[in-house]
Amino acid sequence: MPILEIDRVSKVFGPDPASVVPLLEQDLSKDEILARTGHVVGLRNVKLDIEPGEIFVIMGLSGSGKSTLIRHLNRLIDPTAGEIRLQGRNILSANRRELMEIRQTKLSMVFQKFGLMPHRTVIENVGFGLEARGEPRKTRDETARKWISRVGLAGYEDRYPSELSGGMQQRVGLARGLATAPEILLMDEAFSALDPLIRHDMQSVLLELQKELNKTIVFITHDLDEALAIGDRIAILQDGMLVQVGAPSDIILRPATGYVRRFVGNVNRPRALRVRDVMAKGAAGEGTERLRADQTLEEALPVLCQNPEGVGVADETGEEIGRIDLAAIVGAISPPSDGKDDAA
Amino acid sequence: MFPDFLEWPLETWVNDGLDWLIINYGGVFEAINWFVLQILLQIEWVLKSIPWWAMIILMAALAWHAARNWKLPAIVVASFLLIGSLGLWDLAILTMSLMLVSVLIAMAVGIPVGILMAGSNRANAIITPILDLMQTMPPFVYLVPAVMLFGLGKVPAVIATVIYAVPPLVRLTSLGIRLVDQEVMEASRAFGTGRMAQLFKVQLPLALPNIMAGINQCTMMALGMVVIASMIGARGLGEYVLTGIQRLDVGKGVAGGIAIVALAVIFDRITQAYGKRMMQHRSK
Numbered sequence: 240m241p242i243l244e245i246d247r248v249s250k251v252f253g254p255d256p257a258s259v260v261p262l263l264e265q266d267l268s269k270d271e272i273l274a275r276t277g278h279v280v281g282l283r284n285v286k287l288d289i290e291p292g293e294i295f296v297i298m299g300l301s302g303s304g305k306s307t308l309i310r311h312l313n314r315l316i317d318p319t320a321g322e323i324r325l326q327g328r329n330i331l332s333a334n335r336r337e338l339m340e341i342r343q344t345k346l347s348m349v350f351q352k353f354g355l356m357p358h359r360t361v362i363e364n365v366g367f368g369l370e371a372r373g374e375p376r377k378t379r380d381e382t383a384r385k386w387i388s389r390v391g392l393a394g395y396e397d398r399y400p401s402e403l404s405g406g407m408q409q410r411v412g413l414a415r416g417l418a419t420a421p422e423i424l425l426m427d428e429a430f431s432a433l434d435p436l437i438r439h440d441m442q443s444v445l446l447e448l449q450k451e452l453n454k455t456i457v458f459i460t461h462d463l464d465e466a467l468a469i470g471d472r473i474a475i476l477q478d479g480m481l482v483q484v485g486a487p488s489d490i491i492l493r494p495a496t497g498y499v500r501r502f503v504g505n506v507n508r509p510r511a512l513r514v515r516d517v518m519a520k521g522a523a524g525e526g527t528e529r530l531r532a533d534q535t536l537e538e539a540l541p542v543l544c545q546n547p548e549g550v551g552v553a554d555e556t557g558e559e560i561g562r563i564d565l566a567a568i569v570g571a572i573s574p575p576s577d578g579k580d581d582a583a
Numbered sequence: 584m585f586p587d588f589l590e591w592p593l594e595t596w597v598n599d600g601l602d603w604l605i606i607n608y609g610g611v612f613e614a615i616n617w618f619v620l621q622i623l624l625q626i627e628w629v630l631k632s633i634p635w636w637a638m639i640i641l642m643a644a645l646a647w648h649a650a651r652n653w654k655l656p657a658i659v660v661a662s663f664l665l666i667g668s669l670g671l672w673d674l675a676i677l678t679m680s681l682m683l684v685s686v687l688i689a690m691a692v693g694i695p696v697g698i699l700m701a702g703s704n705r706a707n708a709i710i711t712p713i714l715d716l717m718q719t720m721p722p723f724v725y726l727v728p729a730v731m732l733f734g735l736g737k738v739p740a741v742i743a744t745v746i747y748a749v750p751p752l753v754r755l756t757s758l759g760i761r762l763v764d765q766e767v768m769e770a771s772r773a774f775g776t777g778r779m780a781q782l783f784k785v786q787l788p789l790a791l792p793n794i795m796a797g798i799n800q801c802t803m804m805a806l807g808m809v810v811i812a813s814m815i816g817a818r819g820l821g822e823y824v825l826t827g828i829q830r831l832d833v834g835k836g837v838a839g840g841i842a843i844v845a846l847a848v849i850f851d852r853i854t855q856a857y858g859k860r861m862m863q864h865r866s867k
C-alpha cells in the first residue's frame with residue numbers, strides 16, 4: 240500500500256479559488272485561466288502514489304508547482320480540491336492538534352535555504368523537532384548528538400549556523416529532519432543552494448544514509464541530473480500538471496512529451512543510465528568478463544571497449560541475467576533528435 | 584470669514600466627553616493613578632537609596648555587560664561624574680526614575696501590541712493610523728487630558744510620556760517579527776511547533792535586535808518627554824531647566840540641559856550596545 244497518496248489535488252491562488260475548480264477540468268491553459276479569472280493555478284489534478292522506502296523525486300522548473308506540491312504533504316499549504324492520504328488516512332480532516340502530532344512524528348522537512356534558527360546552536364537546531372514534541376533536554380541532546388555525528392558534524396555541536404559553510408548548514412538541516420525519526424522526509428530543493436561539488440557530496444550522504452534508514456523520501460529539484468542520480472522514481476511537473484512518472488531510465492529512454500524530451504536532451508546519459516536499462520535480457524553468452532546490472536554506462540564503457548563484441552551481465556547476487564554490447568550503449572547514449580520517437 | 588454654520592464645536596465635545604469620563608469612570612483613573620504611583624515610588628525609593636558611588640559602579644557594570652569593552656563603562660562613569668559635579672545628582676535620579684517607569688509601562692503595553700500587529704493584518708490596519716496620529720501630535724497636547732484625568736504631578740507625567748514614547752516600540756516590535764525569515768517560520772511549523780512556542784522560541788528571539796532598537800528609541804523619547812512634563816508638575820531635571828527659563832537664568836538652563844544630555848548618552852549607549860550584541864548570530 241502506498242504510504243502517501245496524493246489524490247486529484249488542485250491548488251488555485253486568488254480571491255475565490257473554489258470558483259475556478261470547474262475550469263480546471265476544461266481544456267484551458269494556466270495563462271488562459273489567469274486571463275479569464277485572475278486566479279493563478281498552482282496545481283491541477285495531481286494524482287501520485289508514493290511507496291514506502293523509495294526516494295521519490297518531483298521535478299520541474301520554477302513555477303511548475305513543485306514547491307507548492309511538497310508543502311501540501313505536511314499541510315503547510317492546504318489544497319483547493321482533492322485529498323491527501325498518509326498511511327490511508329486523509330490528513331485534510333486532521334484538526335490542529337492532530338496535524339501538529341503528524342508533523343512532530345511522521346513527517347519532517349529539509350529546506351532549500353536550510354531554515355535553521357540563527358540564534359540556536361547546531362545541537363539546539365537539530366533538537367528542535369524533539370523540543371517541539373516536548374522531549375526533555377537530556378534525551379533531546381543525546382539524540383541530536385547522535386545525528387550530528389551521523390551527518391559528519393561531530394565537534395560542531397555548539398557552533399552557530401552563521402559559523403558554518405552552506406554544505407555544513409544543510410547537514411544540520413538534514414540531521415534535524417532525521418532526528419525526529421519520521422517515516423517520511425520531505426526535501427524541498429534541499430541541495431539547490433549548494434555549489435556543484437558540495438551538492439554531489441550531499442547526494443552521496445543522502446544515499447548512504449538511505450541505505451541504512453530506508454525512509455520514504457520526497458525530494459524536490461529543478462535539476463534533472465540530480466533527480467536521476469538519487470531518484471528511484473521521478474515525477475515531472477509542468478504548469479501544475481503531472482506530465483510523466485517513472486523510473487529514471489523510463490524518463491530518459493521513453494520521454495512522454497516534447498517537454499520532457501527537451502529536458503532529457505541535456506542529461507549526461509552515460510552517467511544516468513545503468514547497464515540493466517539497455518542490456519538484452521537472457522543468456523550471458525561467451526567470455527568471462529561480467530558487468531553488474533547496477534553499474535552506470537559510464538563505468539561499463541571502458542570494459543566494452545576492450546570487448547566490443549559484448550559482455551555478460553550479472554545482478555547483485557552474481558546470477559547472469561543478460562548481455563550488453565557496445566552498439567546498444569551507443570544507441571542509448573546518443574541524444575534523441577527532436578520530434579522523433581526514440582524509444583530504445 | 585469662514586461661515587459660522589460650517590463650524591463644529593469640537594472643543595466643547597472633547598471637554599464634555601472628558602467631564603463625562605471623569606464623572607462616570609473616575610474610579611478607574613483613581614486606580615490607575617494609584618497603581619502607577621506605587622511603581623513610581625518603589626523605583627524612586629530604590630534609586631534614591633543607592634549611594635552615588637554604588638550607582639556609578641552598577642551602571643558601569645551594566646555598560647560592561649552590554650558592550651564587553653571598557654570604552655562604554657568609561658563614558659558612563661564620566662557622564663555620571665559630570666551630572667554630580669553640576670550639583671544635579673538628586674534631580675537626575677528623579678528624572679531617571681520617571682523615565683524608567685515610563686519605559687517599563689511602554690514595554691508592557693507596546694511589545695504585546697506590536698506582536699498583535701505583526702500577527703494580524705486587520706490589527707495592523709487599525710493601529711497604524713493611530714500610531715501615525717500619536718507621532719504627529721505635538722507632545723504638549725498630551726499634557727492637557729493627562730492633567731484632567733490624573734491631576735497634577737508625577738502620574739500624569741508618566742502617562743503622557745508613555746503615550747509619547749510607545750509608538751516606535753510598537754512599530755519596531757511588529758517590524759522585527761514580520762522580518763523573521765519565512766523559511767525559518769515554515770521550518771518551525773513543519774516540525775509541529777504550536778503558536779505560542781513559535782512566538783517565544785522563534786519570532787521574539789529573532790525580532791529581539793529590532794525590539795531592542797525600539798526600546799532604545801522609546802527610552803530617548805521618554806527622556807525628552809519627562810523634561811517637557813515638568814510643566815505639569817513632574818520634578819527633576821526638566822523642572823530645573825523650566826525655572827531657568829522662567830527666571831531668565833541662562834546658567835541654570837545650560838547646567839540642566841547638560842545633565843539631561845549626559846543621562847541621554849548613558850541610556851542611549853547602553854541600550855544600543857545591547858541591541859548590537861543581540862545582532863550576533865541573528866543576522867545571516
